[in-house]
Amino acid sequence: MSTVVGKRTVGEVMTSEVVQARPDTSFEELARVFTAHRISGLPVVDDDDKVMGVVSRTDLTRHRAGRGQDGPGRRRMAWTLRRPADTHPVGGPALAAGELMTSPAVTVHPEQRVVDAARIMERRHIDRLPVVDEEDRLVGITTRRDLLRVFLRTDEEILADVAGAVSGRAPAAHRIDGLRIDVRDGMVTMVGAPEPALDTTALIRAAWRVDGVVGVVNRLTADRESDHGQ
Structure with missing residues (x-):
């Protein structure tokens, strides 16, 4: 008798060690992390490791260009941030991760199917999904590349x-x-x-x-x- 064993889950393909930021992570530190780790985006978490949003290289580029901070589909988070005085680029003060991020973040759970995560990415036009537990705490991240390794x-x-x-x-x-x-x-x-x-x-x-x-x-x-x- 044939038995089909279920479908691949996000928990099987996700990366557990996640590069992340805090709301007060500076613009310059974000840029350094993106370059050092060769990544294009990362989740922003609070002191309880709950995902608050996602910030990307594109967010930094838009800010440098002096546009997109309050663009369509984005919500500015009202944070009182402590930033060193020397973190202001030419053209105005630098924002921190809490102000640059897209919030709320689109997330998935480890037990969700890979095919469902792929559909979410396609529908929302995003390249990464923070993986959270039942209390919205960050447990991993899955990217479009992770999913492509499964399908292609x-x-x-x-x-x-x-x-x-x-x-x-x-x-x-x-x-x-x-x-x-x-x-x-x-x-x-x-x-x-x-x-x-x-x-x-x-x-x-x-x-x-x-x-x-x-x-x-x-x-x-x-x-x-x-x-x-x-």
Whole structure:
């Protein structure tokens, strides 16, 4: 009987170590962080790690150009910020993250499906989504690139990685010669009768963790032929 194991979740593809800012993070510090980490945006969190908004390189560029601080679809946050006197660029005082950010942030939860996160990004025209827990505390971030790694892989690439992952789950004393793996449009089908000592559940889980896998069909059966001397 075929069993399809669920869909990939955001929690499986997100980055847990997130570069983040506070509301009073200065313009210059934001610019430095973007350059140092080679990123184009980051979440802004409060003292309780709750996500307040997202600030991007574009936000900094707009401010430098003297426009976009109160553009359409944006909300200015009223913060009393303490900034060093030397953080004012030519043309006016520099704003901090709390004033530059887009708020409220569009967020997702770890248990949401990757396909749903991709749809949100497409609909909202954004490239990153902070991942939050049930109390809106930051637990990770997922980007368009993370999601593309899942979707934009050939079946051949997925098959090679699944084969490697499954082989790695087999103890050295056992073989998985009785296993056949097929991949079509990201759906993995595992057929055969591997040795009884092998943990088939672990094999399925190993396949499921491979980037690009959207589901796993389990058609594995117990290898009983060896019991009859065949």
